[in-house]
Amino acid sequence: MHHRRPRKLDNSWLFMKDLPSLLFQQLERIIGKKGVATVEKWTDRSLQLVYLVVVLGSWSIIFTYGYEAIQKSNYISNNHQYAGYAVFAACMSSWHYACHTSPGSVTSRTIALYDHYPYDSILYYNKQCPTLNIRKVARSKYDRFSKQHVPRFDHFCGWLNQAVGELNYRWFLLFLMVHVGMCYYGTWAMGTVLYGEVVDKNLLNATFFNAVTGTEVNADYIIVFHYMMMRYFEICGVLLLMTVMSVMLSIFLGFHLYITARNMTTNEYFKWKAVRRWHKKMKQKYEETEKEGRFGRTNTEESSSRDGSSFSEQVSDVDVGCTGPASAVKPSKQKAVDDDCFDPGPMPKNIYDKGIIANFSEVLNPLSYRTEAIRRYKSSLRDAKETSNGVSSGAGKRPH
Numbered sequence: 001m002h003h004r005r006p007r008k009l010d011n012s013w014l015f016m017k018d019l020p021s022l023l024f025q026q027l028e029r030i031i032g033k034k035g036v037a038t039v040e041k042w043t044d045r046s047l048q049l050v051y052l053v054v055v056l057g058s059w060s061i062i063f064t065y066g067y068e069a070i071q072k073s074n075y076i077s078n079n080h081q082y083a084g085y086a087v088f089a090a091c092m093s094s095w096h097y098a099c100h101t102s103p104g105s106v107t108s109r110t111i112a113l114y115d116h117y118p119y120d121s122i123l124y125y126n127k128q129c130p131t132l133n134i135r136k137v138a139r140s141k142y143d144r145f146s147k148q149h150v151p152r153f154d155h156f157c158g159w160l161n162q163a164v165g166e167l168n169y170r171w172f173l174l175f176l177m178v179h180v181g182m183c184y185y186g187t188w189a190m191g192t193v194l195y196g197e198v199v200d201k202n203l204l205n206a207t208f209f210n211a212v213t214g215t216e217v218n219a220d221y222i223i224v225f226h227y228m229m230m231r232y233f234e235i236c237g238v239l240l241l242m243t244v245m246s247v248m249l250s251i252f253l254g255f256h257l258y259i260t261a262r263n264m265t266t267n268e269y270f271k272w273k274a275v276r277r278w279h280k281k282m283k284q285k286y287e288e289t290e291k292e293g294r295f296g297r298t299n300t301e302e303s304s305s306r307d308g309s310s311f312s313e314q315v316s317d318v319d320v321g322c323t324g325p326a327s328a329v330k331p332s333k334q335k336a337v338d339d340d341c342f343d344p345g346p347m348p349k350n351i352y353d354k355g356i357i358a359n360f361s362e363v364l365n366p367l368s369y370r371t372e373a374i375r376r377y378k379s380s381l382r383d384a385k386e387t388s389n390g391v392s393s394g395a396g397k398r399p400h
Contacts, residue, residue, distance in 0.1 A: 051159050103146075104166045108134050109384075111380075114140065116368070129142050146163045194239065285341055289341050
């Protein structure tokens with residue numbers, strides 16, 4: 001089975017496939033295949049390197065300049081220096097653990113371990129993975145970056161250089177929570193230090209000398225901000241960075257807590273959006289047809305004639321990153337909408353949503369770690385071993 005290249009991908013195909021492919025072809029002519037392999041290894045880890053530069057650089061500034069300012073400040077306790085070391089250790093540990101914990105891998109041997117969910121006949125159907133030629137268990141997806149079939153696939157995270165799935169999603173959430181806490185804590189600590197400097201020196205009531213015009217000017221918020229940026233440039237820079245990241249990471253964490261509460265993955269969230277758009281469009285088209293006196297088929301007739309595949313045709317499998325699909329999730333068969341009209345019935349429900357407590361429990365204690373899954377997995381191994389022994393003993397017998 002060959003995947004057909006989508007017609008329109010909002011330039012994502014160009015930047016993710018065509019340009020990198022062309023670049024590496026030209027690079028191979030210059031430095032050879034081994035050189036290209038080394039370059040690819042480091043480019044795959046480019047976001048991890050950016051993370052280390054930003055985080056370690058910021059902490060270096062805090063340890064060098066921020067701790068000195070804390071010692072001089074009357075507005076924050078020196079104990080926060082020790083707390084800072086603990087936060088730094090938690091930050092790096094959570095990142096390291098999230099980077100190195102496997103999301104799980106569905107293979108012909110382990111498929112029984114991850115086969116927990118029923119097929120919903122909307123997003124997931126019982127079919128083969130064309131890449132690995134194994135059955136696609138519900139909620140799984142082949143990830144081309146890690147080259148493995150990931151159970152309960154959520155997305156591929158470049159900051160971790162790792163697919164996020166059933167076994168490591170909880171560590172991904174911990175990684176986000178720790179970094180949100182770190183940014184808020186750092187924002188408060190450095191903000192308190194700078195606030196103390198403004199108050200102690202009574203900067204809002206001070207008079208400043210303008211070196212350009214040679215005149216004295218009374219302080220206002222803008223002038224004090226410029227003064228603090230010049231006087232404490234490193235600390236102010238880290239403070240601004242942490243303030244922005246606090247907001248961005250909070251939104252990102254909030255999104256993941258929301259989809260966890262609904263028992264959805266990032267992959268499924270965007271597919272459900274595509275299904276809702278399709279359902280709304282089909283419903284409107286059917287109602288317009290009814291008003292014109294032309295009646296389309298009912299949902300029952302459609303289900304029997306199309307074997308219930310109408311919803312699944314509206315979502316396509318694309319690469320999913322931290323910010324969603326690499327390209328827009330679009331109908332895989334536009335004909336289903338344009339050339340046919342039927343009543344789609346009520347909007348289907350997410351059958352995996354078992355309630356907030358059960359949904360979070362499923363993430364914090366993955367189903368593949370539970371007794372039922374382990375028993376099922378061991379049973380499949382015994383069956384495979386018995387089958388293998390049966391084949392071997394049968395092959396060892398010689399006809400008389």
